Amino acid sequence: MAHADTCYVGKRVKLELLSQDDVRQIHEATLDVIETVGVKFHSQNALDILEANGASVDRETTVAKIPAAVVEKAMSTVPHEFTLGARNPEYDLPLDGEHVYISSDGCGVFARDFDGTVRSSRKEDLENCAKVVQALDNVSATSAVVSAQDCPTETRALHEFDACVRNSEKHTIVVSIKEDWEARSLLKMAEALAGGREELKRRPLFTAIICTVSPLHQERFGMDLALVLAEAGIPVSFYPMPILGATGPITIAGSAVVDNAEFVSGATLVQLAHPGAKVIHGGGPTAMYMTSGAYASNSPEALLLRSCQGHMADFYGVPAWYGAGATTAKEPGIQSAYENALAMFMAYANGADVTFGTGLLDGSRILCLENMVVDDEIIGMVKRILTGIEVSEETLAVDLIKKMGFNGNYLSADHTRAHVRELWQAKLGETGSYEGWKNAGAKSTTEKAQEKVAEILAAPAVPFPADLGAEFDAIIAAAAREADAKQAPLLSPAKGRVR
Numbered sequence: 001m002a003h004a005d006t007c008y009v010g011k012r013v014k015l016e017l018l019s020q021d022d023v024r025q026i027h028e029a030t031l032d033v034i035e036t037v038g039v040k041f042h043s044q045n046a047l048d049i050l051e052a053n054g055a056s057v058d059r060e061t062t063v064a065k066i067p068a069a070v071v072e073k074a075m076s077t078v079p080h081e082f083t084l085g086a087r088n089p090e091y092d093l094p095l096d097g098e099h100v101y102i103s104s105d106g107c108g109v110f111a112r113d114f115d116g117t118v119r120s121s122r123k124e125d126l127e128n129c130a131k132v133v134q135a136l137d138n139v140s141a142t143s144a145v146v147s148a149q150d151c152p153t154e155t156r157a158l159h160e161f162d163a164c165v166r167n168s169e170k171h172t173i174v175v176s177i178k179e180d181w182e183a184r185s186l187l188k189m190a191e192a193l194a195g196g197r198e199e200l201k202r203r204p205l206f207t208a209i210i211c212t213v214s215p216l217h218q219e220r221f222g223m224d225l226a227l228v229l230a231e232a233g234i235p236v237s238f239y240p241m242p243i244l245g246a247t248g249p250i251t252i253a254g255s256a257v258v259d260n261a262e263f264v265s266g267a268t269l270v271q272l273a274h275p276g277a278k279v280i281h282g283g284g285p286t287a288m289y290m291t292s293g294a295y296a297s298n299s300p301e302a303l304l305l306r307s308c309q310g311h312m313a314d315f316y317g318v319p320a321w322y323g324a325g326a327t328t329a330k331e332p333g334i335q336s337a338y339e340n341a342l343a344m345f346m347a348y349a350n351g352a353d354v355t356f357g358t359g360l361l362d363g364s365r366i367l368c369l370e371n372m373v374v375d376d377e378i379i380g381m382v383k384r385i386l387t388g389i390e391v392s393e394e395t396l397a398v399d400l401i402k403k404m405g406f407n408g409n410y411l412s413a414d415h416t417r418a419h420v421r422e423l424w425q426a427k428l429g430e431t432g433s434y435e436g437w438k439n440a441g442a443k444s445t446t447e448k449a450q451e452k453v454a455e456i457l458a459a460p461a462v463p464f465p466a467d468l469g470a471e472f473d474a475i476i477a478a479a480a481r482e483a484d485a486k487q488a489p490l491l492s493p494a495k496g497r498v499r
Contacts, residue, residue, distance in 0.1 A: 002090050002091075002092070003090055003091045003092075003093075003140065003170075004091075004092060004093055004094055004099055006137065006138075007093075007099045007100055007101055007138075007140060007383065008098060008099050008387075009098065009099065009100055009348075009383060009386040009387045009388075010098050010387060010388070011097070011098060012097075012098075012348070012349070012351075012386055012388075013388060014310075014349060014350055014351055015307070015346075015349045015350055017304065017307050017308075017311070017350060018307075018308060018311045022253075022311075023311050023312065023314075023315050024315075026253065026256050026257055026260060026308065026311075026312060027260070027312070027315060029257045030257055030260045030261045030264055031068040031071060031072075032068075033216070033257060033258075033261045034065070034066050034068075034071060034261050034264065034265055034268075035065055035066060035067055035068050035071075036065065037065070037216065038056075038058075038063040038064055038065035038066070038216075039063070039064055039066070039216045039217070039218055039261065039262070039265040040061070040062050040063050040064075040216060040217045040218065041062055041063075041064050041218045041223060041265075041269070042062055042217065042218065042219050042220040042223070043218070043219075043220040043223035043224050045223070045224055045227065046064075046218065046223040046224075046227070046269050047059065047062065047064060049227075049269060049272055049273050050064045050066060050268075050269060050272070051064070053070055053074075053272045054066075054067055054069075054070045055067070055070060064265075066265065066268060070268070070272075071264060071265075071268050074267070074268040074271040074272050074275075075264065075267065075268065075271065075316055077271045077275040077276050078267065078271060078276075078277075078279055078316065078317065078318050079276055079277075079278055079318075080317040080318065081094070081095060081096045081097075081319075082094075082095055082235065082278050082319075083095065083203065084141070084171045084204060084207060084235065085171065085194070085200075085202075085203025085204050085205045086141075086169060086170050086171045086205065087165055087168070087169045087170070087193060087205065088169035088170075089203070090169075091140070091169055091170045091171065092171075092203065093140055093141065093171055093354075095280075095319040095353050095354070097319075097353065099353065100348045100352065100353060100354075100355075100382075100383060100386060101140035101141065101353065101354045101355075102138065102139055102140060102141075102324070102325070102344070102354070102355045102356075102357055102358055102375070102379050103133075103139065103140060103141035103142065103143050103171075103173050103354060103355070103356050103357040103358075104129055104133050104139065104141070104142050104143045104145045104173075104357045104358055104359045104372065105143065105145055105325060105326060105356060105357035105358060105359045105360040105364055106143045106144045106145050106146070106173065106175040106176070106209070106356070106357070106360075106364075107143075107144050107145070107146060107147055107175045107176045107364075108121060108145060108146040108147070108360045108364055108365045108366055108367050109121055109146060109147050109149070109365060110146070110362075110365055110366040110367065111125045111146060111366065111367040112331075112361065112366050112367060112368045114370070114450050114453075114454075116331070118366055120149050121146035121147055121148070121149055121367060122148060122149055122150040123148035123150055123151055123159055123160070123163050125145075125146050125148075125367055126144065126145060126146060126148055126160055126163035126164060127163045127166070127167050127461075128167075128369060128457055129142065129145045129146075129359060129367065129369065129372075130142045130163060130164045130165075130166075130167035130168040131167045131168070131456055131457060131459075131461055132369050132372055132373070132453060132456050132457075133168050133170060133372070134167065134168040134169060134170060134461075134462055135456040135459075136372065136373065136376040137376065137380070138376045138377075138379040138380045138383065139170075139358060139372065139375075139376055139379070140170060140171065140354075141170050141171040141172065141173055141207075141354070141357075142164045142167075142168045142170055142171075142172055142173070143164065143172065143173035143174075143175060143356070143357060144157070144160040144161070144164070144173070144174060144175050144176050145357075145359050145360065145367055146360075146367045147160070147176060148160050148163065152480060152483075154479070154480060154483035154484075154487075155182075155185075155476050155479050155480050155483065156176065157174065157176050157177040157178070157182055157186065158182070158185055158186060158189065158475070158476045158479055159476065160174075160176060161174060161186060161189060161190075161206070162189070162472050162476065165189075165193060165205075165464075166461070166464045166469065166472075167461045167462065167464075168462065169462050171205065171206065171207070172205065172206040172207075173206065173207050173208075173209060173356065173357075174186065174206050174207070174208045174209070175208075175209045177208065177225060178221045178225070179221060179224075179225070180224045180225050180227075180228045181482065181486075182479070183208075183225050183228045183229055184228065185475055185476070185478070185479040185482075186206075187200070187228075187229075187232050187234075188475050189471075189472055189475050190204075190205050190206055190234075192468060192471050192472070192475070193205055193468065197232070200232065200233060200234075201232065201233030202233075204233055204234050204235055204278070206234065207234070207235045207236075207237055207280070207321075208225065208226070208229050208234055208235070208236050208237070209237045209239045209282060209356070210222040210223075210225060210226050210236055210237065210238050210239060210266065211239045211240075211241065212238060212239065212240045212241075212262040212263075212266060214240060214241060214242035214243070214247035214248055214258060214259075214262065215242060215247050215248055215258050216258065216261060216262065216265075217262075218262070218265060218266055218269075222266075223266070223269060226238075226266065226269070226270055227269070227270065227273055227274070230270045230273065230274045230277035230278070230279075231273075231274050231277075233277075233278065234278070235278035235279070235280055236266075236270060236277070236278065236279050236280065237279075237280035237281075237282035237321045238262065238263045238266040238267060238279065238280070238281070238282055238283075239282040239283050239284060240258070240259040240260075240262035240263055240282075240283045240284075240285060241283060241284045241285055241286065242255045242258045242259050242262075242285045243255075243285070243286050243287065243288050244285075244286070244287040244288070244301055244302070244305065245287070245288065245290065246288055248285070252301055252304050252305050252308065253308075255285060255305055256285075256305060256308040256309075256312070259283055259285050259305070259308070259309065260308075260309075260312050263281050263282070263283065263309075263312075264316075266279075267279045267281075267316075267318075279318060280318060280319045280320070280321045280354075281309055281312060281313035281316065281318050281319065281320050281321065281322075282309075282320075282321040282322055282356070283306065283309050283322045283323065284297075284306070284322060284323030284326070284356070285302065285305045285306060285309070285323075286299075286302045286305075286323075287299045287301045287302045287305070294328070295328060295363040296328065297323070297326040297327070297328055297339075297343075297363050297364070298326070298327060298328065298339040298340070298342065298343045303342065303343055303346045303347075304346075306322050306323065306324070306346070306347060306350075307346055307347075307350035309322050309351075309352075310322070310347070310350035310351025310352050311350065311351060313351055314351050319353045319354070320351050320352045320353050320354075321352065321353060321354040321355070321356060322347060322352055322355065322356065323343075323355065323356055323357075324340070324343040324344045324346070324347040324352070324355035324356070324357075325340045325343060325344065325355060325356075325357055325358045325359075325360070325375060326343075326360060326363055326364040327339040327340050327343075327360075327361060327363075327371075328361075328362065328363045329361055329362070330361060330362055330366075331361065331368075332361070332368050332370050332371040332374065332446045332449070333446060336361060336368075336371055336374070337374055337378070337445075340358070340374075340375055340378060341378045341381075341382075343355075344375075344378060344379055344382050345382050345385070348382060348383075348386055349386070358371070358372045358375040358376070358379075359371060359372045359375075369453045370446055370449035370450045370452075370453050371449070372453075373428060373449035373452045373453060374428065374445060374446075374449050376427075376428075377426065377427060377428045377429060380424065380427075381424060384424040397415055400413060400415050428445060428448055428449060428452070429445065430445075
């Protein structure tokens with residue numbers, strides 16, 4: 001069975017927190033903002049494309065005001081469905097509205113060891129995370145979950161991709177790449193992995209998350225990168241993150257407009273340059289605790305704001321991909337479980353195809369591998385709920401009920417044996433008696449999750465072809481030399497100082 005088959009939930013019955021009229025109002029408000037206020041594009045390349053297609057561009061302020069007609073025409077070319085490829089095609093992920101997936105998160109800067117020690121992250125942490133993702137049934141993609149801070153800054157994103165694909169056969173999410181020249185090196189690695197440029201276009205082996213800057217900014221790095229990757233057929237998930245009352249209006253609907261305007265303006269640019277490019281309605285909008293200024297990633301208002309994204313993605317006919325799982329808890333346990341469970345359910349019940357993701361504590365700062373094991377159990381439960389209830393002659397079982405009458409034992413029925421494997425089964429949670437749990441050592445859920453992680457990491461990683469590994473090493477080394485060459489002109493020959 002292909003991995004995607006285990007993620008099939010069919011046509012979901014959604015919560016419908018917004019009416020069709022609500023969605024239309026957010027869309028029209030978005031068009032109004034983009035046309036009258038505009039969006040700051042800090043990329044001259046982006047401004048050139050927008051101006052050539054009818055936008056009013058102020059080169060001094062970098063503000064582009066895009067007419068609604070231009071936006072509507074551009075958005076009409078977005079693809080509605082496509083597949084995220086994987087190193088092993090058995091893990092390919094169709095984005096069709098009938099499957100749901102979760103990836104590991106990104107991009108933290110710390111890692112938590114089993115003894116509670118929190119330290120700076122390194123490449124080994126990404127390798128271990130990828131191994132855990134590979135082993136978990138309900139986690140569908142790996143990512144640069146934390147920064148490889150022991151690698152050179154100039155090639156760090158390439159090392160992070162290298163760590164992911166060497167240790168997992170699943171799709172990879174790239175989150176920390178900045179320059180378009182880095183993207184070209186990354187594409188060389190992906191083309192080598194896919195077997196060529198055209199095969200990579202057909203089955204893109206990674207997705208790029210391009211963060212916008214709220215309110216209403218598109219940074220140079222992100223836009224130049226998006227254009228390079230879109231041309232190569234790589235899916236681009238534009239990822240706004242307005243904060244209620246800080247970088248967006250304090251009202252959920254108001255911040256939904258800011259969020260949507262940032263996605264739509266980025267998608268418009270990419271579609272004008274490369275019609276039919278794969279774009280995803282992403283984002284991780286949040287709230288904050290006004291008494292302290294602390295990040296509130298999974299507050300009720302943050303979850304409702306992200307739910308708006310699912311509705312808007314449906315409106316534009318594009319896949320939805322947004323944050324869920326970025327608990328603010330400082331250690332694995334009760335808070336991380338209830339926050340992530342509610343966030344995941346709300347995400348998928350409001351249209352998310354992919355959530356990003358699992359593995360981080362402290363508002364997406366600290367990697368905690370055992371928390372991924374707990375989240376794997378949670379997402380398995382959520383997927384079962386999303387599949388809903390089948391009502392048919394077979395499932396109504398009226399003939400069986402008549403046969404059994406008042407004294408029947410359904411355990412022995414053929415009907416029970418035929419359907420028993422459809423029931424969700426816990427892998428981590430306790431389902432036996434209290435005495436049985438005590439006699440088995442009275443282990444906490446966190447302790448059992450740590451044991452699972454240790455078991456995974458003790459096993460050999462999935463094999464990776466030696467010739468491909470050598471090619472990756474050569475590409476990373478060449479990129480390092482290119483980065484050094486770009487830096488050399490910035491140094492003063494006399495004093496060796498940056499000018």
